[in-house]
Amino acid sequence: MRIAIASGKGGTGKSTVAANLAWALSRSRDVTLVDCDVEEPNLHLFFPAPATDVPVTTPNPEIDAARCTLCGECGKFCRFGALAVVKDCVLTFPHLCHSCGGCTLVCPHGAIREVPRTIGRVSCSRPLSRLVLISGVLNEGEVQAPAVIRAAKVLAEGHPLTLYDASPGTSCPVIETIAGSDACILVTESTPFGLHDLSLAAEVAEKLGTPAGVVINRSNGQDEATVAFCREHGLPVLMTIPFSREIAAVQNRGGLISRDLPGWEERFAGLFRAIPGVSP
């Protein structure tokens, strides 16, 4: 069972839901939590533990100057500007490369080969006896978040229950995270911005054919618009977390409400059972 946690809008509480759900489930079963927000992973803050790092590499072009005739085909082809043929040399800009391999195919002289370059790492730890944490970390200045997400997901393969914490937004990293999941939890907040981005995230889940449900976080009790949207789109509201100073205080010191506040372990266990397609 693989469950993605996404939101559209940033700061709605994806990591809060992922960390608390993982903690509550790890009380009774083996859980693997994958931090797919590789540009700013933060789940390790809830689960500090010694980690083992595995580097993530992507293929980048290397020019064989002896074979290159400066014909310019590679530079014309690359839409990311990762190769530029100027005057008497081919320049490469590895951090602009998306590793599509197209340059090696269009080069008529076989002068380009691909060499691996490290763009990030996957950090693995076991903070609790029944919880494995796998965090993707993209190096600063790099663009290939999906490659690090893929590596993190590969390392989690074969585990019986996996939770993927997505990045905000609805672009490539989020699609990479949700794709292949059995279900998706969309975390929103009762603001117009939260609802707007929920609608975008719901559309992504629908396009990917992933059944989804909604968690309303920081609810002020006036969630009519969100609830109406969910009803219209056939999205079950799985859980509502109130806007409460007590919850914020636990969160702000890096605590887990499922562990530190009475009643929340059961509520997160209930959230799991309510996810579409889950058979506990």
Add this chain to the structure above:
Amino acid sequence: MIICITARASGMDAPVEQRFARAPYFVFVDTESGKSESIENPLISAAGGAGPRAVQLLSQAGATVLITRQVGGNAARALAAGGIKAYAYRGSGSVADALAEYTARNLQPIPLS
């Protein structure tokens, strides 16, 4: 010698654009014939890597001098490798004005490293 000037529209009377690779137009001036040619920049809304790709475009056009206001890091590296010198025009005049300032040796070179 072919000089490229970044511009907001086509022609010698167009205002100079301060950005390099995101300039709407490149105006190429051949100093020997005095002729000019304006090219619409195909990279204006490119997702990324506009700098190196714009330098490639200049290189293919045979330009050896660029007049603009500022260039990014990737573009600077490509300009240096391509032997294209860049000069900063800080005024608000036309392409013709910028060219006159260059000819009068009033423009400062943009450091490319």
